[in-house]
Amino acid sequence: MLCMLLHIRSPSGNNFLNKNNILPLPSISSIRRYLGLINMTCGFDPSFFVLLKKHLENKTEFQKHGVLLVDEISVREAITVCSKTLTYRGLLNHGEDYKATNINEKATSSLVFMFQPLADSYSQPVAVFASRGPVVGTELAKLIITCIILLEKAGGIIHGIVSDEAQTNRKMWAELGVNGHIDSFQNWFHHPLDDDRKIYAFSDTPHLFKNIHGQHIQWQHIKRLYEEDVKLTGNLRVCPKLSKNHIVLSVSDKMRVRLATKVLNNSVANGFEDCEPTAMFCRKFNDCFDALNRKFGTEGLRFLQSFLIWMNDWEKQLINDSTACGLRVTIQSTLDLSKYLNSCWNFKYLLTGKINQDKLEMFFGIIRQAAGSNDYPSAPTFLQLSKLLSTYSILKLPKSENCTKNSGINVMINVMINLMINVMINLMINVMINVMINVMINVMINVMINVMINVM
Template identity: 40%
Template sequence: KISTTKERCFTFGRNLLRTSLDVKTRTLTYSGLEDFGGDIESKFVSSELTDHALVFMFQRLVDNVTQPISVFASKGPVKGVDLVQLIIKAIILLEDAGLQVMALTCDGASTNKTMLKQFGVSGKRADLKNYFTNPYDGNRNLNPSNNFIKWDHYRQVLNDSKSMLKICPKITNYHIVLNNLTKMKVKYATQIFSNSMAVGLQFYRTQNCNGFDDSLETQLFTTKINDMFDAMNRKFPAEGIRENSKDLEILNQSLEWLDQWELMLDQGLIEEKEFLTKNTAESLRRTLKSTIDLVMYLLKECDFKYVLTSKLNQDSLEKFFGIIRQTSGPKDHPSTPNFLQLYRLDTDYTPLITIQDLKNSINENDESFVREKKILILKSHIDEIIKERKWDMDDVFRDTDFEDDRTFNCIFG
């Protein structure tokens, strides 16, 4: 194997829970209270009921292997300062096991912004810094004279589609009239800022339809966002980003376009309402710069033939949360004990190997025969017990720590 099998993307996210308190009869302890596994001093003993779950996950950059590695139960979102402690420890443990953490992916929550600020990360145009020192290895480190971009153009596409052949059949009223829920749907955003929408705007304008005379800038903006999203979401080897890929050019042009747009605001050529919000602009700038730098590092330093940028997003984490919500029944949010149990079950039912197994496979230590030998010994031992009609569980699992309460909870939830 080559060294690229070591590279991982580290991601984390939160899931809302219902407060609930259960009693563990084996240990006479409570399940449903805040629990950080002793990693945060101020949370060693807490009587607060949990309503959030923080999940850490890593995913490989060369295939579809993803693995949740830890879950923390908290009351409210975990503070940014506490996130720093947990992330540093997780990175050190992963690196110590032989894995290389190349990127950290998170959403734009306020606590995450605090965490990034603690790491010294900044998305400001004049002070852009999109990285922080790896705690394990310090070496890895619009023209204002043009027409406005108008949301009304998208609304007009929907209205005209009601009375004639639909140019953009996927666009519905839910795409145009947004509420707090629909604003969070990525599907709606990608369908609005899509190539088909840009073609639709061009078609209506060339047909001299009412309301589309000044839609050129909206069309160009739609195309730019569509190209940027596609470049950030490459999933298949045939479209992977290479050194001379057009996607790299698109990402660099998008970063330059964003800087020029903000520069016009600083120079007073446009008003504040004609630019993105501060948080959106800084987050987008960090994302673009981080993606460009990481892609170039993987191509030049790690000998990647291509990079699939979809490996750098949080889709795998959202899929994991979706599985948890589906298996928790008809409730909107699972209770804390249910979530912790489902987390263990889902982790066990996925192809799971230990960190030591990962380290051995990475270092090409061919010890598979040792595992096979142990399995054969266990099978012969169980066959012997069945033949002699001995059903004592202690005989089956002798010389193990399976009777330990922590092991019992991990296996049986």
């Protein structure tokens, strides 16, 4: 499996190591043959959940608690034929319940479910679906309920679902009874297996921050601040984090979370004078982003409570009503889940940085990077790679600890580390052998010369 991952990441590197006898790697034809054995069926795989159950049996009680991440990725239309089953791959497929009826129903997006533990460092993709366009909200709600049931039966303890602000996800919220409006607010729905438990809804925090706009909060203030700040001599700037890239935004730059969070920042707020609403806006959302992305057990809940009150009073200033609802639901769910875990499961704190789609985006990034830059992988390629990475992350042996690593980035990191170690060992062995051979040759030459001199 490591050899397949290495070939996917760098075919030329694989060929170099093989041709120079640095590592005994399988041939390209062997790797392709093994890749062809991967089961690319969509939906919930019963065999996978059997493996997941065995995997979770080795975890502590705290490590079994988690949330379900939900997101979609666009894929290119493509079809391949499985020679063994004589079936097409790359068509619409939601599992056994809903499949394509003709060859024209080619998949254009893939839906992925991922289990994210709240007290562990790994993340595990659990299901992949191929669809033509985004999965409709009604069908998505059914799939989420099914996934929660299967994860609970496998030993996981699910407390929430995390999605972005797509319209299909908002429809899914409505189907499950989640509502972010003040007059009919509800941030949870009943657990499908236990009426005494709740499943909390969360919006992905980075997506929320990309969609925040205001009426009285003027972008011209930030632009004017940058223009005056760059005029200062000696690089003694008031707002060093603010650059031209933050002011002159392309279409793609408007979707970059890093740029948004550096604008909504305390250092930018400190640079304003006579623009208090804009400064307060930056400070509030800087602190809110930090509170919703905690990686360590520090204070953050108290600020979220005050921020929720401030946001309810300020909601009319938001242009995007969906953003206000998503932010309100996410903050209230964070507060409620923290209290619930503390009172019922003895959690000392909740790391809010676990409740976003970062690990799922990393997973998508690994697949996009496979075999070079591939921003829009074909549907069969995405299904094949996602199955390979998902299976590897659950089967690989842990190293000196009782958990697996991140399913995406660390798979490739482990491959490269193992590769570098093996290469260094082989190089050292080759160097030592060459040194020994040279020493022996020199000794033999000296002996022969001495013998010839003595004979003469």
